[in-house]
Amino acid sequence: MKKAGIVMGSASDLPIVEKTVETLVSLEIPHEVHVYSAHRTPEEAAAFAEKAEENGFGVLIAAAGMAAHLAGVLASKTVLPVIGLPLSSQKSDGIDALLSTVQMPSGIPVATVAIDGAVNAALLSAEILSVGEPVLRERIRALRKSNTEKVLLKNREIEERFNR
Numbered sequence: 001m002k003k004a005g006i007v008m009g010s011a012s013d014l015p016i017v018e019k020t021v022e023t024l025v026s027l028e029i030p031h032e033v034h035v036y037s038a039h040r041t042p043e044e045a046a047a048f049a050e051k052a053e054e055n056g057f058g059v060l061i062a063a064a065g066m067a068a069h070l071a072g073v074l075a076s077k078t079v080l081p082v083i084g085l086p087l088s089s090q091k092s093d094g095i096d097a098l099l100s101t102v103q104m105p106s107g108i109p110v111a112t113v114a115i116d117g118a119v120n121a122a123l124l125s126a127e128i129l130s131v132g133e134p135v136l137r138e139r140i141r142a143l144r145k146s147n148t149e150k151v152l153l154k155n156r157e158i159e160e161r162f163n164r
Ligand code: RP5
Pocket: 008, 009, 010, 011, 012, 013, 037, 063, 064, 065, 066, 067, 068, 087, 089
């Protein structure tokens, strides 16, 4: 199976990005995690994306906050699918990162998930990697089923408490 590559703009992004990693681990998806900044280490970020295909990646996830250009920069250097994960920060609710990530010019797409949507970034990358990988597709189905059961359990608890 191809790897998922997670790149975050700063080590300070790790608390959110850890949820992406946990979800990939739960689906047994091979992955790597890196810190490359579109602004502070642009050469390293570009080189990572340029070599990603030959290094066995099938999808990239770019997590960044504030003026979040990381996903767009990676996408400009590869034709692998790039998922943008815009992040909130102590200084911002993340709308700046969302718009910086999602408003890509025609020709260089970035599939953007919600602000701090770390789990969905992992699930979307899993769905991309699962094309032609029926075993992974079954794992995604099983995870979704288990999440559905958790919601239904909560519903039963709330119904029992309030609907007497
Ligand atoms: C972005 O700037 C990073 O992705 C991070 O979300 C934000 C702040 O970075 P630090 O100043 O905490 O390193 O590029």
